[in-house]
Amino acid sequence: MQLQDIGNLEDITLLVNTFYEKVQKDDLIGPIFNQKMIGRWPEHLEKMYRFWQTILLEEHTYSGSPFPPHKHLPVNQAHFDRWMELFTTTVDTLFTGKLAEEAKVRAANMAYMFHYKIEYFRNQEK
Template identity: 75%
Template sequence: MTILTDITTLKDIKLLVDTFYAKVQKDEFIGPIFNEKIGNRWPEHLEKMYRFWQTILLEVHSYSGSPFPPHKQLPVAKEHFDRWMEIFTATTDSLFVGPLAEEAKLRATNMAEMFNYKIEYFRNAAENLKL
């Protein structure tokens, strides 16, 4: 039996990100949305995610930018974010244990909630403009 450790290195981040997105790509519910949006740019997306999580968890400031705008127009709802979190939590728990693993799940939860809120806000604002 493998003893799980915490997320401590870029190698750990890459393992988490690669494992998670491999599951996302195959998921019947959210996979088609990601695969259509990202297309053949998965390597570029994964590199960006490595830098994002390295900045968030390891305080190595390798990511800059705003993560929300690329997600603003996605055809997603709360159920999609719930599934994303289900996969992220299960992946994290299967690979790591410790304070940074818990921090990753907390940050992912907060991000999912914020993205869902903002997408709904912009969607409702656009609908109200049409009225």
Template identity: 55%
Template sequence: MVSTINKEIESVEDITLLVNTFYDKIRKDDLLGAVFNAIIKDWNPHLEKMVQFWSTLLLYTRTYKGDPLPSHLPLKIEKIHFDRWLFLFDQTIDELFTGEIAANAKKRAFSIARIMKAVKQIKEE
């Protein structure tokens, strides 16, 4: 288990810690690891992109350009995958951070999962 830092998310370095810790859990997870590891062969560019994504959402750095939705639509993921992703994300936030931006990160993750689930359901019908 990661030691608790209990500080606010304040910098790109904090976002980097969040992203690296979270995706380390994803890669090792029995359910999600198989999905992500099958698609992502070189994790470094993906992790860099995720740092840009979350920095843009939480710190307004404007370093992320793009739309994550199209790249996730082809994945064979269902409600159980989204639920696990959210569980691991919230767990990582709680282990590392506290405060308003940390709470916002959890709200944003929930919204992202909800939107992706809804779009995937529409596409599959």
């Protein structure tokens, strides 16, 4: 099967659903997500569709600030590394092209910034 680039909301939905299926089953990050998302997975997935649609397709359907809900998560660098590993593998399995590469770069930047900010707030509270 020839892989195509991310091109529409259907592709974003496939990416997000496939990625979060892996997240939910993952031994390291799954428990954190599953505990935080009890009864709210559909709502979270919808938000992620809109987020990535806005970022990658420049169709502005997401508004809000993505960081605050993550501020107090019990995570460290290993969690972000695993998140990136799952995300990158998911993108590479499903897509190839400019937007697929852009998705990985944006995810890496987001993971770096979230980790930095979480550590910053943790240190402020000591």
